[in-house]
Amino acid sequence: MIKVLLDENEIPRQWYNLAADLPTAMLPPLGPDGNPVTPDALAPVFPMNLIEQEVSQERWITIPEEVLEILYKWRPSPLCRATSLEKALKTPARIYYKNEGVSPAGSHKPNTAVPQAWYNKQFGIEKLTTETGAGQWGSALSFACALLGLKCKVYMVRISFEQKPFRKLMMQVWGGECVASPSTLTKAGRDILAKDPNTPGSLGIAISEAVEEAVTDAGGKTRYSLGSVLNHVMLHQTIIGLEAKKQLAKIGENKVDIVIGCAGGGSNFAGIAFPFVADKINGAQIDIIPVEPSSCPTLTRAPFAYDHGDVAKMTPLLPMYSLGHEFVSPPIHAGGLRYHGMAPLVSQAAVEGLITPRAVDQLHCYESALMWARTEGFIPAPETSHAIAAVVEEAIKAREEGKEKVILFNWSGHGLMDLLGYDAFMSGKLGNYPLPEEELQRSIKSIEGLPKAEARKTGRW
Amino acid sequence: MLGHLVSFRYCRSLDRLPCRRLMQCWSSQIDVRAYLEGRYSAQEIAAILAPPPPKINQLLELVRKAKGDAL
Numbered sequence: 001m002i003k004v005l006l007d008e009n010e011i012p013r014q015w016y017n018l019a020a021d022l023p024t025a026m027l028p029p030l031g032p033d034g035n036p037v038t039p040d041a042l043a044p045v046f047p048m049n050l051i052e053q054e055v056s057q058e059r060w061i062t063i064p065e066e067v068l069e070i071l072y073k074w075r076p077s078p079l080c081r082a083t084s085l086e087k088a089l090k091t092p093a094r095i096y097y098k099n100e101g102v103s104p105a106g107s108h109k110p111n112t113a114v115p116q117a118w119y120n121k122q123f124g125i126e127k128l129t130t131e132t133g134a135g136q137w138g139s140a141l142s143f144a145c146a147l148l149g150l151k152c153k154v155y156m157v158r159i160s161f162e163q164k165p166f167r168k169l170m171m172q173v174w175g176g177e178c179v180a181s182p183s184t185l186t187k188a189g190r191d192i193l194a195k196d197p198n199t200p201g202s203l204g205i206a207i208s209e210a211v212e213e214a215v216t217d218a219g220g221k222t223r224y225s226l227g228s229v230l231n232h233v234m235l236h237q238t239i240i241g242l243e244a245k246k247q248l249a250k251i252g253e254n255k256v257d258i259v260i261g262c263a264g265g266g267s268n269f270a271g272i273a274f275p276f277v278a279d280k281i282n283g284a285q286i287d288i289i290p291v292e293p294s295s296c297p298t299l300t301r302a303p304f305a306y307d308h309g310d311v312a313k314m315t316p317l318l319p320m321y322s323l324g325h326e327f328v329s330p331p332i333h334a335g336g337l338r339y340h341g342m343a344p345l346v347s348q349a350a351v352e353g354l355i356t357p358r359a360v361d362q363l364h365c366y367e368s369a370l371m372w373a374r375t376e377g378f379i380p381a382p383e384t385s386h387a388i389a390a391v392v393e394e395a396i397k398a399r400e401e402g403k404e405k406v407i408l409f410n411w412s413g414h415g416l417m418d419l420l421g422y423d424a425f426m427s428g429k430l431g432n433y434p435l436p437e438e439e440l441q442r443s444i445k446s447i448e449g450l451p452k453a454e455a456r457k458t459g460r461w
Numbered sequence: 462m463l464g465h466l467v468s469f470r471y472c473r474s475l476d477r478l479p480c481r482r483l484m485q486c487w488s489s490q491i492d493v494r495a496y497l498e499g500r501y502s503a504q505e506i507a508a509i510l511a512p513p514p515p516k517i518n519q520l521l522e523l524v525r526k527a528k529g530d531a532l
Contacts, residue, residue, distance in 0.1 A: 029517040134464025160463045212527040229516045
């Protein structure tokens with residue numbers, strides 16, 4: 001058995017909301033006045049039906065039939081067993097993966113793009129705006145808007161717009177309007193261009209432009225859309241893990257030992273993991289592992305945001321170059337996991353100890369990605385390669401322990417638009433660049449006067 | 462996030478201040494601390510290294526700014 005498929009009538013008909021079950025309730029975000037942010041405050045950027053999901057404490061939320069009708073184009077996605085990788089690793093572990101690369105946009109992102117577009121349309125919205133870096137989210141939203149008859153405007157960071165033309169073209173094929181940011185279309189963009197006409201742009205500028213366009217639409221028919229971090233995005237992605245549970249049950253795999261997903265903003269990890277986090281809350285013994293880059297850790301070494309950093313397991317120091325060598329320092333690959341903020345639900349699950357974050361080196365990821373491609377065939381996205389690296393580690397550990405573990409992970413997308421990253425790896429241009437421990441501690445000191453996020457937990461895990 | 466190679470020059474000159482990930486992404490190759498201390502005040506360095514506010518708050522701030530600019 002290589003593939004486990006579900007019929008369309010077996011697709012989960014509700015999303016799972018972890019906020020309902022977290023042992024320590026999430027605190028609402030506070031506004032500048034110190035009071036909890038109200039739904040009305042978010043109304044200029046999101047439709048009220050999505051805001052209701054954002055703040056919902058309901059455990060199960062019904063997936064509208066019209067959303068399912070679109071998801072059926074690629075869902076239920078296959079659950080596959082990586083038998084060739086198992087053989088290559090000589091592991092007794094059984095490795096299963098959800099292939100989210102089968103979506104039209106090639107990743108898990110359409111799982112939320114479609115319902116977001118649908119809910120906006122129900123609310124009377126005619127146009128969505130968003131920002132994108134590499135273009136994965138922009139292309140997914142363009143796809144969703146095309147199928148639902150909405151206009152889509154994507155502000156793409158100029159440096160990526162110029163260096164990564166193919167996803168821009170995908171957006172255009174789906175009828176999306178992809179604009180290099182900063183642009184002259186918004187005040188935010190014009191202000192930046194007035195200071196520096198040659199600026200390469202940034203995600204911060206792009207999001208400013210996307211939000212400005214939504215907020216300043218006098219007709220009120222434009223809203224903004226975000227592809228990660230927020231609660232409703234995590235919610236929509238849980239269809240991945242819910243399908244996986246049904247598929248595993250179908251073949252008699254009643255106990256999963258390890259669940260793995262890569263984590264940047266948190267959405268694909270949440271998608272595969274949250275239904276299993278629910279099992280863990282209810283007593284199941286499962287290791288649930290979000291995997292992030294050691295070069296840019298958020299969950300494993302997060303002194304900048306949370307007071308729970310695991311400083312005992314530091315990667316070794318590497319020699320540092322002096323400032324004088326700045327001009328020859330090799331460029332870094334700014335992959336999708338270098339995200340400026342983790343989903344609050346994922347962060348809280350980490351604080352509780354329900355999930356065990358792991359950081360992996362860039363080179364290990366690409367080595368694992370090549371091993372995957374040369375055994376299982378599919379070329380993974382660089383982000384997905386982080387999950388694969390952790391899978392390889394766990395499969396080898398199972399071999400060494402002689403245990404028949406069941407490993408499940410989210411194969412979140414293909415890498416056919418990211419071959420230049422592979423080229424950089426195969427031509428030796430990439431290295432491992434973990435943050436040195438000494439610098440970590442000095443940085444903690446620099447911000448010790450600033451307020452820290454409170455680590456609220458029950459201590460059960 | 463951008464899906465391609467970026468240089469230190471890009472990250473250090475991102476917006477008004479360098480990218481808040483500058484330390485994490487570059488410290489193993491470059492003495493980022495010395496770079497920052499040579500160019501920014503202690504207050505600015507703390508602002509650069511500070512954790513980002515929650516995404517919701519970032520969005521609300523952008524809404525406030527966009528509405529203000531539109532007046």
